[in-house]
Amino acid sequence: MSATPKTIAIVGAGIVGVSTAIWLQRDGHKVILIDRLAPGEGASHGNGGVLASCSVVPVTGPGLLRKAPGMLLDPRQPLFLKWGYLPKLAPWLVKYLRHANASDTRRIATALTGIIGDSLADHQALSAGTGAEGYVVPADYVYLYKDRAAFEADSFGWGLRRDLGFRWDEMNGEEWRAYDSSFSEQIGFAARLGNHGRISDPGAYVKTLARHVEAQGGQIIRAEASGLAQEGGVVTGVRAGGELIACDAAVLVMGAWSKGLADMLGLDVPLESERGYHLELWEPSVMPRAPVMVASGKFVATPMDGRLRLAGILEFGGLKAGPSKAPFDLLRRNIKTAMPGLTWKHEVEWMGHRPAPADSIPLIGAVPGAKGAFLGFGHHHVGLTGGPKTGRLLAQLIAGRTPNVDVTPYSPSRFTKTA
Known part of the structure; x- marks a missing residue:
């Protein structure tokens, strides 16, 4: 319990916001969740559902500059761009691609490990006593390759994981098929990581956590936040829905929509939407034993309640454009290649927005020059994985x-505007 309980307004009711609220309540604070949507919508509903602790290697690995043009022009690759958006994307893209080197990749992976490296335990600690425990399912996480040579072609990323403490079992041919026989025989090699997990229904999980926040006295307000009120450089409230909601501190955890309010606080965050797609196959004829990453297509197949969810497409096209057809078609083709015998009763398409800072490291911490303002966004495609740890760190900082984690790499001060 905190010696001086405060009223904390949290702008954003996804996994990061709800996690922050729960840890603040456990510390004795009053919390107000503010979001234009109901809790658990957006990316917190539509993610891949894997507690992917090992997903610390950013997209901007060595060789991306060489590979990206070909990927964009190849409809079989999981990278898409709405070409009309390119002029607006270009300044962010230049900054993003500057990190496509070995040194920055290692630095980013080290920072991400501090947030997601123990995700299963973080979710178990968060959900304990909330009624949401049953959604957290311990599981292996398996990377699938055509053969060992294809696995070894990813040696840089796997070497990084090894250096950061991750361990895995390697399975060839028959050993892999004895583990899970539902995949094509063209998949001849698997790397199995233990101590991972999955969420059996991500949207329902976050909604259940939010109901716990309410049951513990928290308030949930459906409104769009337009700014923070300050007096003498100290936060006094959040402007939302035409009203001023008084608070002692405010936390901005709005995912891909965070840039506007963050920039009002004197920052210049290079943030873009990493548009993510998922395809849910309901009542599948066969269910994988564990979540898998099919390396050839860079997509995840995750068992969930009543359906198999496919996710992993990356598209740049901003926050306003509707979904594209090609990413869904690619997911269908890829799963039919990976699991030729798979059938399903019906399917559901979804597209959402993941917050992508140009340096691939989340912003977590206090805003310089605005006492009582805190940020927690920018997790790219590992927001569900890192949500509980991010919320706990924010509660500790408030x-x-x-914290027992060095939070320096996540500091919002790295994006302070220069004169």
Whole structure:
């Protein structure tokens, strides 16, 4: 319990916002969740559902500059661009691609490990006593390759994981098929990581956590936030829905929509939407034993309640454009290649927005020059994985405690506007 309970307004009711609320309540604070949508919508509903602790290697690995043009022009690759958006994307893209080197990749992976490296335990700790525990399912996470040579072609990323403490079992041919026989025989090699997990229904999970926040006295307000009120450089409230909601501190965790309010606080965050797609196959004829990453298509197949969810497409096209057809078609083709015998009763398409800072590292911490303002966004495609740890770190920082993780890499001060 905090010695001085405060009223904390949290703008954003996805996994990061709800996690922050729960950890603040456990610390004795009053919380107000503010979002234009109901809790658990957006990316917190539509993610891949894997507690992917090992997903620390950013997209901007060595060789991306060489590969990206060909990927964009190849409809079989999981990278898409709405070409009319390119002029607006270009300044962010230049900054993003500057990190496509070995040194920056290692630095980013180290920072991400501090947020997602123990995700299963983080979710178990978050959900304990909330009624949402049953959605957290311990599971392996398996990367699938055509053969060992294809696996070894990814040696840089796997070497990084090894250096950061991750361990895995390698399965060839018959050993892999004995583990899970539902995949094509063209998949001849698997790397199995233990101590991972999955969420059996991500949207329902976050909604259940949010109901717990309410049951513990938290308030949920459906409104769009337009800014923070300050007096003498100290946050006094959040402007939302035409009203001023008084608070002692405010946390901005709005995902891909965070840039506007963050920039009002004196920052210049290079943030883009990493548009993500999923395809849900309901009542599948066969269900994989564990979540898998099919490396050839860079997509995840995750068992969930009543359906198999496919996710992993990356598209740049901003926050306003509707979904494209090609990413869904690619997911269908890829799963039919990976699981030729798979059939299903019906399917559901979804597209949403993941917050992508140009340096691939989330912003977590206090805003310089605005006492009582905190940020927690920018997790790219690992927001569900890192949500509980991010919320716990924010609660600790708000209480003035020193976390047991070095939070320097996540500091919002790295994006302070220059004169």
